[in-house]
Amino acid sequence: MSILVNKETKVIVQGITGRQGKFHTEQMLSYGTRIAGGVTPGKGGQEILGLPVFNTVWDAVQATGADASVIYVPPAYAADSILEAADAGIRVIVCITEGIPVLDMCRVKQYLKGKSCTLIGPNCPGIITPDECKIGIMPGYIHRKGHVGVVSRSGTLTYEAVKQLSDRGIGQSTVVGIGGDPVKCTGFVDILRAFEEDPDTFAVVMNGEIGGSGEEEAAEFIRDHMTKPVAAFIGGQTAPAGKRMGHAGAIISGGKGTAAGKIAALREAGVEVAMTPDRIGEALVLAVQKAGIYEKCLAGK
Amino acid sequence: MKIHEYQAKELMAAYGLPVPSGIVTDTVEGAVEAARAYLPDKACVIKAQVHSGGRGKAGGVKLARTAEETEQYARQIIGMQLVTKQTGPAGKTVHKVLVTEAVEAEKEYYLSIAGDNENGGLLIIASAEGGTEIEEIAKERPEAIARIPVSATEGFKRYQGVQTVEALGIPEANEKELISLLSGMVKLYLEKDCSLVEINPLVLTKEGHLLCLDAKINFDDNALYRHPELMELRDIAEEDPKEYLASQSDLNYISLDGNIGCLVNGAGLAMATMDIIKSFGGEPANFLDVGGGATAEKVKAAFGILLSDANVQAIFINIFGGIMKCDIIAEGVVTAVREIAPKVPIIVRLEGTNAEKGKQILEESGMAIIPASDMADGARKAVEAAGRFAEENRQKAECAKAGEKEGETA
Numbered sequence: 143m144s145i146l147v148n149k150e151t152k153v154i155v156q157g158i159t160g161r162q163g164k165f166h167t168e169q170m171l172s173y174g175t176r177i178a179g180g181v182t183p184g185k186g187g188q189e190i191l192g193l194p195v196f197n198t199v200w201d202a203v204q205a206t207g208a209d210a211s212v213i214y215v216p217p218a219y220a221a222d223s224i225l226e227a228a229d230a231g232i233r234v235i236v237c238i239t240e241g242i243p244v245l246d247m248c249r250v251k252q253y254l255k256g257k258s259c260t261l262i263g264p265n266c267p268g269i270i271t272p273d274e275c276k277i278g279i280m281p282g283y284i285h286r287k288g289h290v291g292v293v294s295r296s297g298t299l300t301y302e303a304v305k306q307l308s309d310r311g312i313g314q315s316t317v318v319g320i321g322g323d324p325v326k327c328t329g330f331v332d333i334l335r336a337f338e339e340d341p342d343t344f345a346v347v348m349n350g351e352i353g354g355s356g357e358e359e360a361a362e363f364i365r366d367h368m369t370k371p372v373a374a375f376i377g378g379q380t381a382p383a384g385k386r387m388g389h390a391g392a393i394i395s396g397g398k399g400t401a402a403g404k405i406a407a408l409r410e411a412g413v414e415v416a417m418t419p420d421r422i423g424e425a426l427v428l429a430v431q432k433a434g435i436y437e438k439c440l441a442g443k
Numbered sequence: 444m445k446i447h448e449y450q451a452k453e454l455m456a457a458y459g460l461p462v463p464s465g466i467v468t469d470t471v472e473g474a475v476e477a478a479r480a481y482l483p484d485k486a487c488v489i490k491a492q493v494h495s496g497g498r499g500k501a502g503g504v505k506l507a508r509t510a511e512e513t514e515q516y517a518r519q520i521i522g523m524q525l526v527t528k529q530t531g532p533a534g535k536t537v538h539k540v541l542v543t544e545a546v547e548a549e550k551e552y553y554l555s556i557a558g559d560n561e562n563g564g565l566l567i568i569a570s571a572e573g574g575t576e577i578e579e580i581a582k583e584r585p586e587a588i589a590r591i592p593v594s595a596t597e598g599f600k601r602y603q604g605v606q607t608v609e610a611l612g613i614p615e616a617n618e619k620e621l622i623s624l625l626s627g628m629v630k631l632y633l634e635k636d637c638s639l640v641e642i643n644p645l646v647l648t649k650e651g652h653l654l655c656l657d658a659k660i661n662f663d664d665n666a667l668y669r670h671p672e673l674m675e676l677r678d679i680a681e682e683d684p685k686e687y688l689a690s691q692s693d694l695n696y697i698s699l700d701g702n703i704g705c706l707v708n709g710a711g712l713a714m715a716t717m718d719i720i721k722s723f724g725g726e727p728a729n730f731l732d733v734g735g736g737a738t739a740e741k742v743k744a745a746f747g748i749l750l751s752d753a754n755v756q757a758i759f760i761n762i763f764g765g766i767m768k769c770d771i772i773a774e775g776v777v778t779a780v781r782e783i784a785p786k787v788p789i790i791v792r793l794e795g796t797n798a799e800k801g802k803q804i805l806e807e808s809g810m811a812i813i814p815a816s817d818m819a820d821g822a823r824k825a826v827e828a829a830g831r832f833a834e835e836n837r838q839k840a841e842c843a844k845a846g847e848k849e850g851e852t853a
Contacts, residue, residue, distance in 0.1 A: 296714075
């Protein structure tokens with residue numbers, strides 16, 4: 143078991159003929175992801191990497207029965223691509239694109255309200271269920287199949303956390319990068335809820351960062367609704383206020399969104415918080431030991 | 444992107460918002476000339492134009508009643524280093540002033556439109572306690588601030604204006620004025636892809652009208668590509684020179700006060716790298732995310748920017764390749780080190796896609812690059828190396844001094 147994606151998931155790649163799209167399609171294929179084809183308007187009927195290219199997501203879904211899509215489309219067209227995927231009936235949409243205008247994402251968020259699809263991202267590394275399905279740009283080899291769910295706002299920091307888990311013999315059920323943008327459709331709470339409901343996930347690692355209030359809401363959810371142990375790290379403890387730290391969402395303003403506030407909220411909810419980024423794996427081990435499920439969390443169990 | 448008050452007021456005026464008259468100038472003579480429009484019957488205000496709030500408290504805003512006063516204040520303000528709460532201790536040089544009519548206010552309000560990230564919409568933020576910074580009010584009396592949601596797809600609706608009138612306690616006679624003002628603010632926000640449209644204070648004048656006494660507009664950097672007209676409002680003089688240079692190379696760079704230069708891929712990891720340097724007793728000199736698609740040239744540019752910071756005593760390169768391939772980073776580092784020949788120690792941690800290839804390239808280059816096995820190891824080595832570098836420099840300086848003295852006595 144896992145959340146959102148597994149070995150049955152059939153993926154189409156939006157923007158498959160672009161440089162990034164093509165490179166990462168190759169990587170996903172070699173990981174074993176079931177890629178059904180790609181979409182590039184005007185290039186329908188062609189073939190790339192042995193996969194069919196379609197003009198629209200609708201055509202691709204009709205022809206292949208794909209239920210997930212990944213978007214490697216430039217920022218100016220990415221919002222349209224998300225809506226197109228949603229309208230074509232795609233269940234899980236993963237948007238890798240960085241730099242989408244905030245108001246475009248506001249419109250996307252309004253449009254997707256009440257629809258049954260899940261949008262992961264934008265500006266995210268994607269989602270992976272180890273040994274089954276990799277959708278995104280993460281290096282596959284650092285992952286191990288197992289029982290710890292990982293959810294993170296950042297890309298490379300997610301890899302850092304995953305590697306620390308794998309190095310300690312702890313596998314992952316599913317790893318989700320929710321993205322660094324301020325407006326997103328899937329937040330910490332959505333993913334935490336999915337992990338709580340997934341019988342194959344025994345514990346969760348959560349990587350947050352400064353800015354916004356997603357971590358505080360997550361803390362509240364963990365306190366009130368989660369039975370599984372959670373370990374966390376909050377990036378940006380030393381970041382100055384008022385400066386945007388790369389991610390548009392990572393900014394401390396008006397005394398809100400500080401690392402200290404988030405860490406306090408998480409601790410209060412019983413979360414094991416790693417104070418430095420090299421201790422994320424350690425924090426998870428501590429959390430599962432306290433819960434008496436360390437043995438169960440080792441990969442291969 | 445930020446713009447100046449005078450530019451924000453021009454934009455607001457174009458959207459039908461009531462702003463006071465004013466002229467912007469970069470000379471004392473220009474200010475005196477501009478003041479003639481108001482003096483001697485009315486007073487005028489000289490306002491420093493820098494990208495920062497809190498200008499009044501810092502001495503960047505003065506009321507002038509005569510031509511002499513105008514000259515005196517303009518001379519004072521133009522060219523001064525304005526140190527506000529937001530500028531940091533170095534302050535910002537004032538290049539321009541806005542000479543504007545002095546307005547007698549009955550009442551001051553705070554009014555702004557900002558993003559509502561949670562709901563994917565906008566917020567009207569309003570408070571009857573204008574004039575002071577909204578952060579202060581938010582901290583001390585959060586109940587004094589009203590937040591009224593506005594849809595990003597539907598735009599402004601009249602009832603939201605009525606709600607704002609109630610929240611602000613604005614006289615009934617001014618309801619229409621406020622509604623039209625809000626409608627203009629939201630239109631401006633949506634059409635120009637703003638991230639903030641702020642009027643603080645919005646005043647009710649003695650004559651009984653609403654007027655935008657101060658104005659601040661920020662734009663969403665991601666959307667600037669579709670507003671070439673806004674790019675002309677960018678004032679490079681307001682930006683940190685290193686940050687500007689970085690933006691030209693498409694690098695995410697923020698200048699900080701420490702001594703360890705950081706070159707990292709990914710914003711989250713870049714922040715975490717700063718944190719871990721600090722945990723080993725070091726101070727990061729910067730935040731730098733080279734992004735996902737960095738080329739060897741980009742790495743070289745990043746290196747150049749880090750080395751242009753005189754405070755840097757060690758460079759820590761922390762890469763976890765996903766999109767980014769480690770061999771490309773390694774090649775960039777080797778080229779940069781070869782061309783720039785930096786004196787400071789360089790610590791490199793490579794992990795992820797093509798990490799082994801990257802490590803091999805660094806090793807075979809024969810350069811004095813200190814490899815690190817993980818980010819903690821790298822941070823520790825960087826802090827130690829920076830300490831050694833500083834110590835060696837101190838000793839060299841002492842030797843040089845001693846040598847000079849010997850030379851004198853001889």
